[in-house]
Amino acid sequence: MADILLRGGRVVDPARNVDASADVLLQNGKVARVEAGIAAAVGTWVVECKDQWVVPGLIDMHTHLREPGQEYKESIETGTAAAAAGGFTAVCAMPNTVPANDTRAVTELVVRRAREVGIVRVYPIGCITQGQKGENLAEMGDLQEAGCVAVSDDGKCVMNSEVMRRALEYARGLKLLVIQHAEDTNLSAGGPAHEGAASTRIGLRGQPAAAESVMVARDLELVALTGARYHVAHASSAETVRLLRDAKRRGLPVTAEVTPHHLTLTDEACAGYDTSTRVNPPLRSQADVDAVRAALADGTIDVVATDHAPHSPVEKDVEFEQAASGMIGLETALALCLELVAANLLTPAALVTRMSAAPAKILGLPGGTLAPGSVADVTVIDPQVAWTCDPSKLRSRSRNTPFGGRAMRGRAMLTVVAGNIVFEEEKLVG
Numbered sequence: 001m002a003d004i005l006l007r008g009g010r011v012v013d014p015a016r017n018v019d020a021s022a023d024v025l026l027q028n029g030k031v032a033r034v035e036a037g038i039a040a041a042v043g044t045w046v047v048e049c050k051d052q053w054v055v056p057g058l059i060d061m062h063t064h065l066r067e068p069g070q071e072y073k074e075s076i077e078t079g080t081a082a083a084a085a086g087g088f089t090a091v092c093a094m095p096n097t098v099p100a101n102d103t104r105a106v107t108e109l110v111v112r113r114a115r116e117v118g119i120v121r122v123y124p125i126g127c128i129t130q131g132q133k134g135e136n137l138a139e140m141g142d143l144q145e146a147g148c149v150a151v152s153d154d155g156k157c158v159m160n161s162e163v164m165r166r167a168l169e170y171a172r173g174l175k176l177l178v179i180q181h182a183e184d185t186n187l188s189a190g191g192p193a194h195e196g197a198a199s200t201r202i203g204l205r206g207q208p209a210a211a212e213s214v215m216v217a218r219d220l221e222l223v224a225l226t227g228a229r230y231h232v233a234h235a236s237s238a239e240t241v242r243l244l245r246d247a248k249r250r251g252l253p254v255t256a257e258v259t260p261h262h263l264t265l266t267d268e269a270c271a272g273y274d275t276s277t278r279v280n281p282p283l284r285s286q287a288d289v290d291a292v293r294a295a296l297a298d299g300t301i302d303v304v305a306t307d308h309a310p311h312s313p314v315e316k317d318v319e320f321e322q323a324a325s326g327m328i329g330l331e332t333a334l335a336l337c338l339e340l341v342a343a344n345l346l347t348p349a350a351l352v353t354r355m356s357a358a359p360a361k362i363l364g365l366p367g368g369t370l371a372p373g374s375v376a377d378v379t380v381i382d383p384q385v386a387w388t389c390d391p392s393k394l395r396s397r398s399r400n401t402p403f404g405g406r407a408m409r410g411r412a413m414l415t416v417v418a419g420n421i422v423f424e425e426e427k428l429v430g
């Protein structure tokens with residue numbers, strides 16, 4: 001492994017309050033030095049980073065890698081290649097695989113496959129309940145020992161309040177984060193779209209925003225009861241934001257994430273019945289989008305996470321009502337979030353906080369900073385380069401994105417994991 005000198009970039013490292021021009025030297029898989037005017041020793045790989053941002057590697061808290069069991073949609077190899085191309089140096093793998101990651105054996109398989117073919121770091125998330133059935137708790141202690149960094153039944157909500165209470169109590173003892181896919185499934189009733197003016201006009205069954213916030217409200221009561229650390233996956237509604245803001249004011253140990261698509265698309269995107277816009281929670285109203293954007297800006301929502309959810313044409317080339325929920329997101333997330341920077345909603349430091357420092361801190365992961373001595377996980381971003389999203393060119397095995405053809409500005413130019421270059425955008429580097 002050669003030493004790498006990232007020269008003359010804008011180093012944005014909010015964990016240390018750094019936003020300044022500097023060189024970054026990576027040695028032996030670690031950040032060695034961050035200062036101006038570092039001389040390159042013989043044999044050092046020098047990357048000129050003028051007009052680029054040099055930031056701690058992006059970390060996605062919410063990725064569906066589909067392995068084991070659904071490799072026709074994605075695999076650890078293709079999903080982590082997509083992650084690297086999107087500027088991510090680590091992803092957390094959600095457990096709704098086939099079989100679900102509810103035992104040590106499945107966690108160990110994911111860890112082993114990631115070591116064999118993974119391009120970026122993979123941190124498994126284990127199930128809350130066995131088979132994600134919402135009935136009996138999974139052996140969280142075993143899952144944690146085998147490498148799980150959090151538990152979630154994502155894709156499904158833990159509906160039974162008593163089960164959720166015990167899950168929170170058990171997780172608290174293990175200091176394990178509980179990530180909830182908050183959806184009262186009686187209230188959502190499988191509605192494929194957001195209940196509102198758009199769903200009425202275009203004739204799609206809607207699910208109310210309250211299907212999410214009812215469950216967040218219940219969970220916050222259980223968090224107050226148990227003291228466990230709780231994280232809301234893909235927060236999407238104004239009322240959820242209000243509840244989170246209130247919970248944080250009360251000092252509850254609560255965090256939340258929002259997806260790039262809930263930040264940038266409204267329910268109007270479903271008007272063409274493009275099944276790639278079918279996601280769960282559904283794309284919401286403009287008022288909801290405004291609320292999650294404001295919450296991300298003021299820190300009420302801590303993290304941007306992709307909810308990268310690959311599906312094949314088998315699941316998507318069907319009627320909207322029948323289509324599987326989810327869109328891919330690893331290769332478009334950064335550019336979509338840079339739109340928020342361009343709109344002066346986020347500073348570059350806030351963007352790096354939400355996409356790197358905060359997830360690292362919430363999950364206790366290496367990275368999230370360029371402090372000397374920390375892992376050499378680094379992303380070099382060109383914030384200005386113009387490109388157009390072409391789904392056929394994405395690294396993901398799946399193509400289910402509504403962002404095809406969208407004019408983007410800004411992207412990852414270089415992704416480094418443990419001092420190794422794992423992605424390089426050819427035309428502008430070297």
Ligand SMILES: [Zn+2]
Nearest residue numbers: 154155181233
């Ligand atoms: Zn979910």
